[in-house]
Amino acid sequence: MRKFLTSVAFVGLSVAPALAEVSDGKVKIGILNDQSGVYADFGGKFSYEAARMAVEDFGGTVLGAPVEVVTADHQNKADIASNIARQWYDTEQVDTIMELTSSSVGLAVQALSLEAKKITINTGAATSELTGAQCSPYGFHWAYDTHALAVGTGGALVEEGGDSWFFLTADYAFGYSLEENTSNFVKEKGGTVLGAVRHPLATTDYSSFLLQAQASGAKVIGLANAGMDTQNAIKQAAEFGITAGGQRLAALLFTLAEVHGIGLDAAQGLNLTESFYWNRTDETRAFGQRFMDRTGAMPNMVHAGTYSAVLSYLKAIEAAGTDETEAVAAKLHELPVSDVFASNGKVAANGRMISDVYLMEVKKPGESDTPWDYYTVKATIPGDQAYLDPAKSGCALVK
Amino acid sequence: MAHAHSNPEATAGTDAPAPHPQAARIRIAIVLALLMLALIAPLGVYPIFLMKLLCFALFAAAFNLLLGYTGLLSFGHAAFFGGSAYFTAHAAKVWGFTPELAILTGVIGAAGLGLVIGLIALRRQGIYFTMITLALAQMFYFFCLQAGFTHGEDGIQSVPRGHLFGLIDLSHTLTMYYFVLAVFLIGILVIWRFVNSPFGMILKSIRENENRAISLGYSVTRYKLGAFVMSAALAGLAGGMKALVFQFATLTDVTWQMSGEVVLMTLLGGIGTLLGPVFGAGLIVTLQNYLATSNFPVTIITGLVFMVCVLLFRRGLVGEFYASRLGRRLGFNPEN
Numbered sequence: 001m002r003k004f005l006t007s008v009a010f011v012g013l014s015v016a017p018a019l020a021e022v023s024d025g026k027v028k029i030g031i032l033n034d035q036s037g038v039y040a041d042f043g044g045k046f047s048y049e050a051a052r053m054a055v056e057d058f059g060g061t062v063l064g065a066p067v068e069v070v071t072a073d074h075q076n077k078a079d080i081a082s083n084i085a086r087q088w089y090d091t092e093q094v095d096t097i098m099e100l101t102s103s104s105v106g107l108a109v110q111a112l113s114l115e116a117k118k119i120t121i122n123t124g125a126a127t128s129e130l131t132g133a134q135c136s137p138y139g140f141h142w143a144y145d146t147h148a149l150a151v152g153t154g155g156a157l158v159e160e161g162g163d164s165w166f167f168l169t170a171d172y173a174f175g176y177s178l179e180e181n182t183s184n185f186v187k188e189k190g191g192t193v194l195g196a197v198r199h200p201l202a203t204t205d206y207s208s209f210l211l212q213a214q215a216s217g218a219k220v221i222g223l224a225n226a227g228m229d230t231q232n233a234i235k236q237a238a239e240f241g242i243t244a245g246g247q248r249l250a251a252l253l254f255t256l257a258e259v260h261g262i263g264l265d266a267a268q269g270l271n272l273t274e275s276f277y278w279n280r281t282d283e284t285r286a287f288g289q290r291f292m293d294r295t296g297a298m299p300n301m302v303h304a305g306t307y308s309a310v311l312s313y314l315k316a317i318e319a320a321g322t323d324e325t326e327a328v329a330a331k332l333h334e335l336p337v338s339d340v341f342a343s344n345g346k347v348a349a350n351g352r353m354i355s356d357v358y359l360m361e362v363k364k365p366g367e368s369d370t371p372w373d374y375y376t377v378k379a380t381i382p383g384d385q386a387y388l389d390p391a392k393s394g395c396a397l398v399k
Numbered sequence: 400m401a402h403a404h405s406n407p408e409a410t411a412g413t414d415a416p417a418p419h420p421q422a423a424r425i426r427i428a429i430v431l432a433l434l435m436l437a438l439i440a441p442l443g444v445y446p447i448f449l450m451k452l453l454c455f456a457l458f459a460a461a462f463n464l465l466l467g468y469t470g471l472l473s474f475g476h477a478a479f480f481g482g483s484a485y486f487t488a489h490a491a492k493v494w495g496f497t498p499e500l501a502i503l504t505g506v507i508g509a510a511g512l513g514l515v516i517g518l519i520a521l522r523r524q525g526i527y528f529t530m531i532t533l534a535l536a537q538m539f540y541f542f543c544l545q546a547g548f549t550h551g552e553d554g555i556q557s558v559p560r561g562h563l564f565g566l567i568d569l570s571h572t573l574t575m576y577y578f579v580l581a582v583f584l585i586g587i588l589v590i591w592r593f594v595n596s597p598f599g600m601i602l603k604s605i606r607e608n609e610n611r612a613i614s615l616g617y618s619v620t621r622y623k624l625g626a627f628v629m630s631a632a633l634a635g636l637a638g639g640m641k642a643l644v645f646q647f648a649t650l651t652d653v654t655w656q657m658s659g660e661v662v663l664m665t666l667l668g669g670i671g672t673l674l675g676p677v678f679g680a681g682l683i684v685t686l687q688n689y690l691a692t693s694n695f696p697v698t699i700i701t702g703l704v705f706m707v708c709v710l711l712f713r714r715g716l717v718g719e720f721y722a723s724r725l726g727r728r729l730g731f732n733p734e735n
Contacts, residue, residue, distance in 0.1 A: 036696050072692040078554060078649040079451060079641070084691055086447050104554040104649040111557045111646070127553055134556060172544045173551030201544065 021322045022065035024093045029055070029069045029310060032084060032109065033099040033124055037076030038227050041257045043101045043124045043302040045071075046295050050303040051098065053291065054310035062317050069310075070094065074105055081105040082112060089116045095323055096120065098309050101302070103127040103174075110139040117325050119332070121313060123305035126174075126253060128388060131352040135395035138329050140351045142312075143305025143341075144275050148357045148386040150181035152273030153250050156359040156379040157220060158189035162248055162271075166218035167196035168209050168233060170225035178224040178252045194218045203229060206236045214242055220271075223251045230254055235266045243269040255300035259362055259374050267374075270362040276301040276341055277358060277375050287340040288372075298372040301341075308341035312353075345383070350395035354383035422730035433674075437580055446576045447644065452684045453583040454641040459664040459676030460590055461633030466662075467671035468594055469626045470606030474529045474658050475516060475536025476634050481652030482539060483509040483635030488555040488648035489548055498561045498569055502582075502639040509635020510628050512539065517627035521620055524609075533655065540653045554649035558642060569643070579640055586636055591673055593629060602626050663701070667708050669715025678717050 031048045034040055048071040055067045070088070074081035081100070088094035097113065100106045101124030113120045114136040121140040122130055128145040165186050169175040175198070183193045194216045197209050210233070213221045221242065223230050230251050237249055250271040256278075259267050278288030278298045287307075291299045299307075316331035317323050337345030342355030360375040368374060390398045419425065440449055458480050465471045487505035490496040496504060520531040543549045550556075560569040569575045593599055601622050605612045613619050642648045651657065660683065668679025683701065690697040712719045721731040 036698055070692070073697060074691065075687065075697055077651045077687075078647060079645050079651065080687055080691060082645050082647070083447055083451055083688060087445050091445060103552050104556075104647070104651070107553055107556045108645070108647045108649075129553055173553075201541070 021063050022317075023095070023323055025065055026093065027062055027065055027067045027314070027317065027323055028088075028092070028094045029067065029313070030085075030088050030094040030097040031069060031071040031099045031306070032074055032081055032088075032097050032105075033071075033101040034076040034105075035071075035073035039076060039101045039124070041261060042227075042255060042300075043099055043306070046291075046297060046299070046303050047099045047124070047306045049295050050291065050299060050307040051310045053294070054307045055314070058311060058314045062314050063321065063323075065323075067314065076102060076105075078102075078104040078108045082108050085109045085112060086116070089113075089118055094118075096313060098122070098313075099124045099302070099306055101125060103129070106130055107134055110134070110136050114138055119313070119325055119329055121309040123309050124302050128393070131348075131350040131390075131393055131395055132388075133394045135350045135393070135397055137351075137397060138325055140309070140332060140347065140353060142309045142353045143301050144273075144357065145352070145387070146177060146181060147388045148275070148381075149252050149273050150178060151185050151386045152357045152359050152379075152381050153222070153252055153271060154182035154185035155189050155385075156273075156381055157248075157250055157271055158186055158191040160359070160378055162220035162250070163189075163191040164218045165191060165193045165220045165222055166213045166216040167193070167222045167224050168206070168213055169196050169198050170229055171198040171200050174226065175224045179222070182222055182224065182252060196224075199225070199229075201229065204232060206233045207240070209233075210237055210240050210242060214240065214245070214247065218247065220248045220250050223249065223254075226253045231258060231262050234270060235262055238266040238268075255302065256298060256372070256374060257300050260297070260372065264363065264365040264368060264374065267362045268364045271378070272360050272362070273357055273381075274301045274360060274375075275355060275357045276304040277360065277377060278304075279370075279373055279375070280358075280377060283340050292372070304341045308337065308339050308345075311339050312337055342383075348387075348390040349398045350390045350393050351397075352387055352390060352393070354387045356383050357381050357386045418730045419728045422728070425729050426731070441573060441576050446572045448684075448688060450576055450579045450644045451641070451688075452681050453579050454637045454644060455661075455664065455680040455684050456677040457583050457586045457640070458634050458637035459661050459668065459680040460587060460673070461630050461637060462661045463665045463670060463672075463676040464590055464593070464633065465626055465630040466665055467675075468599060468606065469602045469623060471623065471627070472529045472662070473520075473532045473627070473630070474655070474662070475520075475532035475534075475539075476630075476661050477653050477655065477657035478516065478536040478539040479509040479513055479631040479634040480638035480641075480661075481543070481648070481650075481654075481657060482512050483638035484642035484648040484652050485543060485549050485555065486635075487639035488558040488642040491561060491643065492555060492558045493548075496561075497565055498563050498578075498643055501561070502636065502643070505639030505642070506632050506635045509638065510632040513628040513631020513635075514624070517624045517631070521623050521627065533658070536653075536658060537655060540650070540655070543650060543653050549648070549650075552650055554647050555642075556647045558646045558648070560643050560646065575644065579644060582636065582640055586633055587673070587677075590633065594673070598622070598625070663705055665715075667705065667715055669718025669721070672715070672717045672721060675715050675717035679715065682716070 031051050033043045035044045051069045072084045096119040098121045100122045103125050106122045106125030110120050119138045123143040126146050128147045130141045167179045169179045197212050199209050254272045288298050316328045320327040320331045333347050345355035347353050358377050359379040361378050483505035486508035487501045490504040491501035516535045664679035664683050665676045669675030720726045
């Protein structure tokens with residue numbers, strides 16, 4: 001017995017130096033997002049799976065300490081998200097929270113994490129406020145934001161020949177800001193905006209709006225809305241033969257998961273911007289296939305972004321030699337991001353991870369050879385052009 | 400579901416068991432025990448969660464004032480709850496008000512909204528009344544979605560909790576908890592006093608038989624409006640507190656789903672009982688919180704709980720206890 005105890009003590013001592021650098025001997029990553037509400041497909045449970053993949057690919061341990069991923073469904077309610085985030089930090093030794101779909105949740109959890117001195121990496125919310133006026137030294141934003149979507153779809157599409165625009169805009173702040181941002185890039189590139197029509201949130205009948213758009217003669221109809229609104233507008237546009245008639249549809253916030261949802265028949269010819277496409281290179285294909293084997297679906301930019309965020313966080317801990325927030329945040333700012341999601345990513349002083357985004361066109365049903373083969377990459381927009389110049393972001397951390 | 404309240408007195412009157420001799424003392428002991436539990440709860444349970452629970456409990460109790468005691472089913476209470484959260488958050492963040500003044504701003508705002516919505520909706524009865532409250536609350540939702548000061552779907556974030564009366568720092572979680580508990584108890588006390596006042600008696604008479612109340616010479620609409628505004632103001636008190644607890648105000652609180660949730664909480668706990676909504680709110684909030692980290696789909700489980708409740712305990716959890724042999728022996732009156 002005594003011998004056993006000594007050997008246990010010896011093992012304990014030999015492991016101790018490595019563990020000492022990691023608080024409570026474990027690195028715990030929380031994936032907090034909407035798994036039952038309107039964004040369940042957009043990120044949902046698959047983001048948790050992506051995070052677990054990243055941990056496995058990293059080796060399951062960092063600095064000798066095991067890495068654990070926990071998840072929770074905030075049901076698209078900021079108060080539940082905030083409650084769980086605080087509880088995770090205060091009682092369950094969670095070290096960082098990621099994903100955080102929806103703007104109100106993202107901003108709320110980033111603010112409380114600043115107070116709790118914990119790192120957040122947002123991969124699910126669109127708002128550029130996260131790295132703007134409400135930025136935080138411990139808050140990071142991966143994958144995409146409203147600015148990148150507007151540049152990708154607005155600017156790059158003009159260069160592709162779509163130089164006259166008409167907007168179908170959801171009648172609230174998010175819709176206006178998408179429309180305004182995109183219009184600016186369209187005009188900057190020499191395009192014209194012929195007009196816009198506002199539709200109420202959660203409209204089911206788009207016929208009158210689509211007819212106005214059709215009558216405008218614009219080459220591109222921009223859909224400045226999100227979620228079900230975009231899906232309904234695209235389906236009805238297909239019924240009106242708008243794309244068949246030569247006009248192009250551009251969705252400002254739409255991902256692979258939603259394209260899969262409405263099908264190629266309705267979505268064909270649609271232009272959109274994403275920061276990741278599984279069928280782009282051999283590396284992304286291999287990643288996509290592994291993700292597909294686990295979940296039954298190909299990853300979109302939120303899933304791949306979450307994978308990249310977890311990997312980058314673990315690399316930062318390893319480089320810092322500790323999981324202490326200040327040191328890890330410094331390393332996250334400093335280290336380049338190079339993985340399957342972004343080959344040349346870098347993190348700006350405001351917490352924005354800058355990587356390339358892609359203008360996509362959805363294939364026709366006949367052009368798609370394999371399942372989930374939905375996009376043709378029309379243009380690559382370098383990260384520096386896609387994201388807002390940190391100095392102009394309004395973030396106080398940028399000098 | 401429009402008018403699910405049973406008539407407990409009819410059943411209670413038939414075979415009322417002899418009341419326990421010490422019934423009054425036992426009732427006081429139960430209340431004191433609950434109070435003690437609330438005081439020491441933060442030692443065992445996460446305080447932020449408890450505060451959220453208290454906010455929703457007060458919200459449900461305020462709603463019950465209308466559904467349980469006046470017989471009016473409002474489907475627009477989210478407007479008062481979420482509206483007040485916005486007003487409070489704006490007052491605390493932009494105007495720099497102290498917490499008590501910020502909450503007061505929220506309460507006044509909610510009462511004002513209640514007056515306007517009540518004046519319009521109370522011109523009709525039954526399902527029409529309900530639909531009008533829903534429609535007006537949806538109008539308010541769209542207003543919040545578009546108004547500049549609410550910041551759309553970003554919400555008002557990083558609201559300072561501030562210093563109570565300029566003295567007590569509310570940024571400490573425990574201090575905040577006892578502040579919320581105090582406000583909650585005041586709210587419940589106000590409801591209790593209100594229900595047991597002559598005014599409350601008249602409300603109950605309107606609930607039981609409106610025509611008879613009219614024939615007795617009461618201006619029924621004015622009494623109903625009074626109850627509506629009171630209920631809106633108390634819902635506002637709960638919403639304002641919630642904005643300070645979580646330090647943000649978002650669209651979630653003004654959506655129609657929130658109006659539905661409060662109906663669910665009240666029905667589960669037991670309408671027309673003072674403690675019912677408190678327990679109902681506790682149950683729903685606990686489910687939402689603890690199922691969030693599990694693999695169960697939250698909305699489906701909540702739906703199942705609701706179905707079981709409607710099929711098996713029509714009076715709600717507390718209502719069934721009051722109506723049980725034990726409850727009646729202890730002299731609980733489903734009206735209190």
